[in-house]
Amino acid sequence: MTATTALAVVAAPAAAVAAPREADRAGLQRRLDDVVAAGSVGALAEVRDEHGVWRGTSGVAELDTTRPVPVHGRFRVGSITKTFLAAVVLQLVGEGRLRLDDTVETWLPGVLPAGHHTTVRQLLNHTSGSYDYLRTLPMPPAPDFLGIRWRTWTATELIQRAVANPPTFEPPGSAYAYSNTNYLLLGQIVEEVTGRSYGEEVERRLIRPLRLRGTVMPGTSPWIPGPHPHGYVPILRGSETQLVDYTEINPSVMGASGEMISTTRDLNRFFAALLGGRLLPGHLLDEMRTPGVEGRRYGLGLAWRDTSCGIRVYGNDGDALTYQVWSFSTSDRHRQVSVALTPAFRGDVDDAVNALLNKAICG
Template structure:
């Protein structure tokens, strides 16, 4: 019954918001298998989907479907850390080594630096340096990833691999997006509280907000029903191949990108966070203050901060991983949000083309929801949320 009601809402709302309908249809035309979108604004709630739930089948993606949210997870993790700071369990400017002495972290790395990506710690999925050279980490692209799609990684394994590599820079002197920071954040949450990360996430966010569609999968490859299917395209011996990436072991990203959620849960979470229901005002202000070294990315503590050409501000943290992309945007008061999921299909797109298509999709939607459909508004910098975070 719930799904039939969603379908009716989608159909009726689609007549009222033709530009939103057109935007998600254009996303599918650009090469995505499917898209689901939820918008909350002064006109109320709009939900819709386009494309297909599964390649070869006619059904559309469910508008209440669950999906992998990738690096959008980082905002949840940062919020848990800041809630523990508010409780006095963690010190925001305390050395992370105080909580995790077994890893021999540079004593200059603080909890804050982990959340804002200024620690300098190597990204365990690999690093692209300014001169274009690539330092590999765990298997993260092409056939290497496919062959390891169901491998279970331990948090300690990911961190120790990263720490075995040279730091990108001295702590606090620069900015570089690194999934390792958020695996370390998970470990210090667990060390400081004596509880599993999932328990603290449920205690501090999921239960208070009633986010029943959000789960921490651990090493389980399953996505709870209902859900669409995401696909990964790669080249092997010069030939394009497609694998169904719906089932994959998300332990490779841990608390940097493993959560499963819904557009409704992401709306509820982000609206509550932005409106001050989860954090004290001083800590929310810290979260929304970009670090100067993050440049055009304008990254705070688990959040990107973007200025529109109409003088407004939007905050966001999108996510992307093998076969999936997630969208989470909102205004500072939480009154307007855009949350969504995109699934990749069998279009023959390399990583650069895939990232470009995703960026164009985000721009279309942000322009329509936050900038009144005006071109050139709120495009901002692209998130460094590649298919591995």
């Protein structure tokens, strides 16, 4: 099947014309088309480099239509929400209102069985051992998954589902295991420290100051405001698995671990501000880039990867089931890439996405 494509290119400024690396925008578009061919309904990306800004789309915004993916479209960013929340937590640390070595028990008495021995730092870098609450919920392709679509969840009840299970490991800090429960706890700690919800703090400290006009913390609202591609989940019906439009969902089931909606532009803008030192002092940005366990590539809400040309990039990725997102930047912010796709669940897109990220950073 030939993917329907749309391309938007912003011209490079005059100062970039003499750059040694030529702009291969057609090559970026081919890589984005490959992402769709590998198993996506649609995809969109924004690349920033010495030549300016390139934005491209591929595939369709909605199954059984020819409607192109909106180049400025919004999408659910999943776990990239964690990086925003981590930045807020570290701002509170910088203000002296919270310490990385504070225990969970200090702020949330009785909430976590191992709370006396679990620190804020361990929540941020996923070394707490807390059981992941998502493992207690039905997941696609189970038909029961559709039954939780509109339900409003509280962080308290989701955390209770997690702590009803034994820790993934003990003691806290001895290993790494990714757990969405960690960030639900951090959201509650932010509320205890500030008297405002974590969503309000993200908006007040990050979204508004950085003018992230396409970014929202939806809370319990099921809608994605503005233009956006549709997202789908595979559901077993009888003996067949069918894609079900799951664009609208009460996002409280993700909460502080992944509820945010954003755009490729806003993600690039956020990571440029973060890595450029506009949001945190240098020593706290260094903490973000320090892994909790040797050999891991995840610090305090910030991840990193090495590209095919050996350039290390920082950022995060997110999986909101209906949307998969990657956003990474070089430490000097000279090259950035954000890509979002709506999976069709008919193939592994990882290699194609990696090729696109490498193309954007390495040329």
